[in-house]
Amino acid sequence: MAYVEKQDRGQLRVDVEECKGCGLCVEACPPKVIALGERLNHYGYRTAAYKGTGCTGCGICFMACPEPGAITVMRIVNRARSVEQCMVGASECASN
Amino acid sequence: MSSEMIAEYEVSHGKAKAFYERYERKDELQHQTHFCPGCGHGQTHKMLAKAIDELGIQNRTILVGPVGCGVFTYYYYDVGNISAAHGRATAVATGVKRSRPESIVIDYQGDGDLAAIGSAEILHAANRGEHITVIFVNNAIYSMTGGQLAPTTLLGQKTATSPEGRNAANEGYPLHVCELLATLEAPVYIERVGLGDNKQIMQAARAIKRAVENQVRGLGFSLIEVLSPCPTLFKMTPVEAQRWVRDVMEKTFPLGVFRDRTKEAQPRALPEAAPALDRIPQILGVANEDLPEGNPAVHDETAADLDLAVRVAGFGGQGVLLLGEVLAEAGLDAGLEVSWLPSYGPEMRSGTSNCHVRLATRVIDSPMVTNPDVLVAMNEPALRKFVKSVHAGGWILYNGEEFPADCEQPGVQVLACPFTEIADALGNARAGNMLMLGALLEMTGVLRDVNIDAALKRLVKNPRWTELNRRAIERGRELMRESRL
Numbered sequence: 021m022a023y024v025e026k027q028d029r030g031q032l033r034v035d036v037e038e039c040k041g042c043g044l045c046v047e048a049c050p051p052k053v054i055a056l057g058e059r060l061n062h063y064g065y066r067t068a069a070y071k072g073t074g075c076t077g078c079g080i081c082f083m084a085c086p087e088p089g090a091i092t093v094m095r096i097v098n099r100a101r102s103v104e105q106c107m108v109g110a111s112e113c114a115s116n
Numbered sequence: 117m118s119s120e121m122i123a124e125y126e127v128s129h130g131k132a133k134a135f136y137e138r139y140e141r142k143d144e145l146q147h148q149t150h151f152c153p154g155c156g157h158g159q160t161h162k163m164l165a166k167a168i169d170e171l172g173i174q175n176r177t178i179l180v181g182p183v184g185c186g187v188f189t190y191y192y193y194d195v196g197n198i199s200a201a202h203g204r205a206t207a208v209a210t211g212v213k214r215s216r217p218e219s220i221v222i223d224y225q226g227d228g229d230l231a232a233i234g235s236a237e238i239l240h241a242a243n244r245g246e247h248i249t250v251i252f253v254n255n256a257i258y259s260m261t262g263g264q265l266a267p268t269t270l271l272g273q274k275t276a277t278s279p280e281g282r283n284a285a286n287e288g289y290p291l292h293v294c295e296l297l298a299t300l301e302a303p304v305y306i307e308r309v310g311l312g313d314n315k316q317i318m319q320a321a322r323a324i325k326r327a328v329e330n331q332v333r334g335l336g337f338s339l340i341e342v343l344s345p346c347p348t349l350f351k352m353t354p355v356e357a358q359r360w361v362r363d364v365m366e367k368t369f370p371l372g373v374f375r376d377r378t379k380e381a382q383p384r385a386l387p388e389a390a391p392a393l394d395r396i397p398q399i400l401g402v403a404n405e406d407l408p409e410g411n412p413a414v415h416d417e418t419a420a421d422l423d424l425a426v427r428v429a430g431f432g433g434q435g436v437l438l439l440g441e442v443l444a445e446a447g448l449d450a451g452l453e454v455s456w457l458p459s460y461g462p463e464m465r466s467g468t469s470n471c472h473v474r475l476a477t478r479v480i481d482s483p484m485v486t487n488p489d490v491l492v493a494m495n496e497p498a499l500r501k502f503v504k505s506v507h508a509g510g511w512i513l514y515n516g517e518e519f520p521a522d523c524e525q526p527g528v529q530v531l532a533c534p535f536t537e538i539a540d541a542l543g544n545a546r547a548g549n550m551l552m553l554g555a556l557l558e559m560t561g562v563l564r565d566v567n568i569d570a571a572l573k574r575l576v577k578n579p580r581w582t583e584l585n586r587r588a589i590e591r592g593r594e595l596m597r598e599s600r601l
Binding site for chain 1: 123124125127129130131132135148149151152153154155156157158159161162163165192314317318321347353354355358
């Protein structure tokens with residue numbers, strides 16, 4: 021069951037060459053799973069980086085980001101099936 | 117079981133299709149916008165692009181861009197783009213929408229553009245209820261030019277040109293565009309949104325989509341004002357600037373819907389599209405088929421270069437300007453290069469009036485006639501004013517019994533006749549100008565009667581003058597011939 025819980029609802033991709041490191045996505049992200057990275061990109065910006073887990077796929081960071089394609093948010097598509105599967109014996113999934 | 121549980125993801129929020137894949141701007145920076153980090157223009161651009169995508173109107177959208185930081189809309193949006201002169205985007209959008217009613221015309225402007233130099237344009241476009249969508253990005257400052265005070269600058273806000281902060285006694289109060297336009301009858305939808313926090317951003321995206329949708333539905337004028345951060349000129353970090361929009365700017369510019377008549381508004385039928393460019397001469401009655409064909413000028417036969425400069429002067433009402441215009445129009449008919457430059461005071465009648473006419477075989481450098489070959493003086497004041505300007509070898513046609521002795525110039529020939537009295541005897545004193553034209557034509561020998569007939573047909577529509585004008589011109593020619601005997 022632990023495995024099922026790890027399936028995040030969302031995924032996040034940052035184009036580090038387009039990101040200008042303004043930090044608005046860091047501020048906007050409700051579960052606070054974005055941070056500014058330590059490394060500088062080609063233009064000298066500390067760009068946004070996904071912490072790796074916890075994305076809900078809400079898309080707020082995308083709307084807050086001023087660059088057209090710096091952030092791409094993805095949502096899980098086979099979640100219905102996952103939920104179905106986890107319904108077999110887990111109530112924790114209700115919170116997912 | 118585990119293989120089924122591997123999650124698949126698909127993009128839910130990605131770059132809008134309304135944006136180009138890459139931007140044709142500076143060599144290295146084709147993959148990102150020119151905006152500073154944290155600029156509200158970027159967010160507004162994305163919202164608009166998203167709305168265009170969602171409404172499926174990319175192939176019929178025409179975006180009219182501003183002057184200011186938002187100027188490069190044409191680099192980013194893969195739609196029809198026009199760049200308007202500073203402040204005139206609403207006027208341009210009006211023209212585009214009226215000539216292409218099926219397109220979705222979106223006008224994107226900043227506060228320096230829309231609320232300052234373009235305040236007249238936006239006011240009247242809104243008042244006419246033009247079927248356009250206006251996205252108005254208000255960041256309370258002139259950004260592109262370096263942070264000067266804008267009409268929308270807050271009281272007390274320090275800018276490059278208000279270093280002590282905006283003072284109402286000196287710079288007036290912030291201009292509330294939404295409130296102002298909401299006093300008008302015609303606008304269908306006016307809302308002010310902000311980019312101050314997540315909630316505001318989501319509302320802004322909804323409002324922008326709605327404003328575009330209103331146009332798709334044919335409802336009328338919609339405007340969305342977006343309170344937007346400018347971290348660079350607020351001298352804040354992007355996050356601080358965003359909070360400032362929410363905590364400070366919103367106090368002066370309250371968010372909300374100022375006008376919503378989308379429920380009552382009936383979709384108006386699209387106006388008839390403007391005629392194609394090649395049909396316009398026909399509509400104006402100046403199409404080629406209406407014009408007499410090729411009336412070659414007399415000078416062609418002599419093949420000498422022609423450059424005739426004429427000054428016609430007199431009182432307003434004497435037909436000074438018409439005389440010059442007929443001459444120029446006839447020259448046009450004869451295939452010459454022509455210019456006609458009227459010059460008159462504010463008086464309706466009896467003020468002095470004059471015009472410059474040039475007829476030439478070569479391209480005319482200037483329409484000004486400083487030293488005419490021929491001066492047509494329709495009264496004595498006009499004669500006295502311009503007599504010295506006629507160069508040696510030139511002519512003066514003077515409307516008077518006797519040429520004043522002190523006006524005689526060496527090497528200048530004179531024809532003095534009481535043209536007005538003769539015209540009166542012919543039927544109407546107002547044909548005096550045509551008599552003088554006849555004399556001028558006879559003297560210069562440049563144009564033929566067919567050219568003059570064609571010009572008169574175009575310029576004097578009322579048929580009751582046709583016969584009199586013809587006789588007057590003929591009589592003018594006779595007078596010139598008689599004087600040469």
